[in-house]
Amino acid sequence: MSATSVQSGGEAFTDSFKLHSKNLLLQIAPLSHIVYGPENTSDESDFGFLIPELRFATPTTTRPQVIVTPLDETHIQLTIHCAKKHGLEIRIRSGGRDFEGASYISEDPFVILDLFKLNSITIDVKNATAWVQPAATLGKLYYQISKKSKTLAFPAWSTVGVGGHLSGGGYGALLRKYGLASDNVIDAKFIDVDGKILDRKSMGEDLFWALKGAGGGNFGVIVAFKIKLVAVPEKVTVFKVSRTLEQSATKLVHKWQYVAPSIHEDLTMALRINNVKSSQAGKQTISVGFESLFLGGTDRLLSLMQEKFPELGLVRKDCSEMSWIQSVVVLADIYPAGAPPEVLLNKTAAPKQYTKQKADYVEKPISVEGIEGLWKVFFEIGPESGAMHWTPCGGRMAETPESETPYPHRAGNIFMIYEAVYWNEKDGAVSQRHIDWVRKLYKYMTPFVAKNPRSSYFNYRDYDLGINSKGKTSYEEASVWGVNYFKDNFKRLAEVKAMVDPDDFFRSEQTIPPLSGECSTSLGI
Template identity: 45%
Template sequence: MDPCITLILTSFLILLSFSTSYQIQDSFQKCVAIHSITLFPSNSTLFYTSKNASSYNTILQSTIQNLRFISPSVPKPLLIFTPIFESHVQSGVICAKKLGIQLRIRSGGHDYEGISYTSGFEPPPPFILLDLGKLRAIDVNIPDNSAWVQAGATIGELYYRIAEKSQSHGFPAGLCTSLGIGGHITGGAYGPMMRKFGLGADNVIDAIIVNANGEIFDRKAMGEDLFWAIRGGGGGSFGIILSWKVKLVQVPSIVTVFTVPRTLEQGATRILVKWQEIADKIDENLFIRVLIRPVNGTKTGMRTVQTSYNALFLGRSDNLLQIMKKEFPEMGLTKNDCLEMSWIESMVIIGRYPRNTPPEVLLQGTNPFKRNFKAKSDFVKEPIQESGLEGLWKRLLEEESPLLIWNPYGGMMSKISESETPFPYRKGVIFMAQYLIYWESEEKSVSRHYEWMRQLYVYMAPYVSKFPRGAYANYRDLELGMNMKPAGNNASVSASKWGIKYFNRNFKRLVLVKSRVDPDDFFWHEQSIPLEDVKKNNSGLF
């Protein structure tokens, strides 16, 4: 073809694309205004487009945790809608459905594969980002031992507002305090008090959700099947969570935290073998996770592996030391290692802020720890012996910035049925393993990091859960598999290769709930729960 004709055609297609994008943006904004019960305040901005690049990029990047999704090559939303009233969310659903445009729903932006604000498909379908960040009201009711919290609030904000009202109440949710509560609970929500009280999802009393028809339901109206599904069945599949009503738990006035590092030269391998033997069996008031990474050794130019034991104990240090002396003397915990403080202060420390940082830091609502990374997860049911750990150390020392995080189970986690919520990994699990690899933004080639992660995942296969090999839904991993659009008649069969890893036997029930509450598959993304497969009857007709 003549180069001039090619250039003309390309220019025409670009102009057509811009024109179509503008039409969608304009139509959506007008439609939302018409359908909103609540009027838009004159001094409030609810819509952001790339025409105003500065404000658009500020909002888009405000809660992105994984910096690999801010790259110019990553698909971006046509428009960002930031509702300030619940009725605005209803209108957003109604209008997106009316216009045939996909919605991506974001509360905190911590999803590891960025599916709440971008697209993993080429070419990407046009979509609008509905960002819940302005819906962050929290109403703590101490006499009722409960709190209503809107989906855009972070768990750090929730922790702070609870502590404002009471020093003897808390909520069992995540360690990273910038997590958006809306999405966090939809995947389960584990944290440093789960051995005592279970997951965040186990402590939800009620919820408000917008369904695929733009209707608002509470627990009674949505029914127990849907209420079951949203507490651990993954975000973005069944509707838009507007708020959760959570059950508060009792915490002591003084808790104890410690972080104790041990390198290979200090007996880290032997200590970690022992940790695996006691991690899920020790006092349920004690949560000891392990952070494992390569560090510089004592000799110049030499690297070693460091295991850091990071713990929260719901009690005073004297009691903690007695427990550790009896159950885990190998670690050699001393009084000087222990820090006593209030529960809210412990959440600041557990959230990786420096000691003596005031709790008000939890109100900033954004994540200061942002990097490029890729992650995977596993569940471990049998201790990994020294030979397996030594092979793991060799692999860690091959990379520059890997991190493993091992979170202990047991306690209340072993007492709750695997079918109580969609989160299935309960009894028999010693710990959940998270693998992360980080890299700097200026690196041009990152394929070697992905390949290292895949090889690590293969290496760990003999040591982790099998049939299925489990994975945590909140640690999305698109390498486990993706939905295709259109899905065809084998949607749930295709999706089961990743769905069973996340949800085990609960996956089938999730598919049935999805098929009933969202039969048009409006709430769809790369790893959303699929519809039940359409089967042919005897006549050959559907």
């Protein structure tokens, strides 16, 4: 596409947006503070363009023709209308963390709908609920909850954006007690392809179900979630201890697989695995961090660990009692020691680095030999370059049916794996070497992880699983990657798509295609 046609598309969209804004008497703010296009931007920095994954920050990466930063629902409705009118795709951003760039990259002419100004939070302590807009960070949500109550919390990850996290599932340190973030969504405010503003009652239970785990951008634009807050004690206990290969890490990891998913649901004990420099010059070792949140005091925790996992050797000095909000800061692993809860209000940008990530689920414990082989793969990449996080399931996760939400990875899984590689050099050969390594790691794990299908997590998008073809994609084609994320729920999601976006306006490389006709049965459409 020529530079002239790109500019014309952006100008046509902007002119259309202006016209409709004037007709609707929208005087909330100067249009130049909402729509950033060819006539009021000149370069990347003015354009407000942010690419957190440096793999995609290249001169050849296609830029959006327009960025819209809405202040309210009307601006979103206008964006949908004008994009449809001028043949532009919409990519929706809220938190900005996106492993494959689906929210800010497209090969076709597109508009970024950047929701970062929609970040309000309203908390109802009496009813233990809250309304949260998509661009609010989880850190901000946690902090505001803590200012209202010392015994309410929300089960999600650390400090990423609410919109993508909740709409894709969302796991965190409370998942064994209270399930996923999306399990605790009780209403939503949503704008569909026709610009209609819907809530749970008006959208119907099928669409509401789909929004709780399959990503709002598949179906329209989520502008707010109503969430259920959960109970926590005034004091929780955190421990973070590390063991190396020289400290029996292999045996501890093997035993962890039997303990962490079955221990009391008040304890979530995750693993963080890294290759690090050894004390022996020029050599590497493996460091395994046991990072844990316990909903109770140290005495009870130590008793539980002595009974179930004495091999770890946990002692009182390893444990710290604190408020739940302080535990969020500690377990985030991005703040300095002793940082106050106020740091959660800092909406810091995603780390600027080169990364490639994958995900897996494990149904049966991996043998000692399998773990030792894993270490050999880690030793093939430089220290601090490779990482794995193992998050235990069990508890509430094992009690929830796979069909309860689009996220199906429930009973049968003992833990989830996040696999990643990091590097800092811009050189293409260096990038390819690291990407090849994480793919090798993923291949090595094949015998040990869930099969038929090999499961993955939608919030950790991975285009290696497959992408949609250009233009119209069939349900069968999309199933190549779709069943990895959603298993048997994928068909129902495609039926919901046919119901709410039959022309597949909201689309990307991994969006759910509409399924209708003879194949569609479960919704009766």
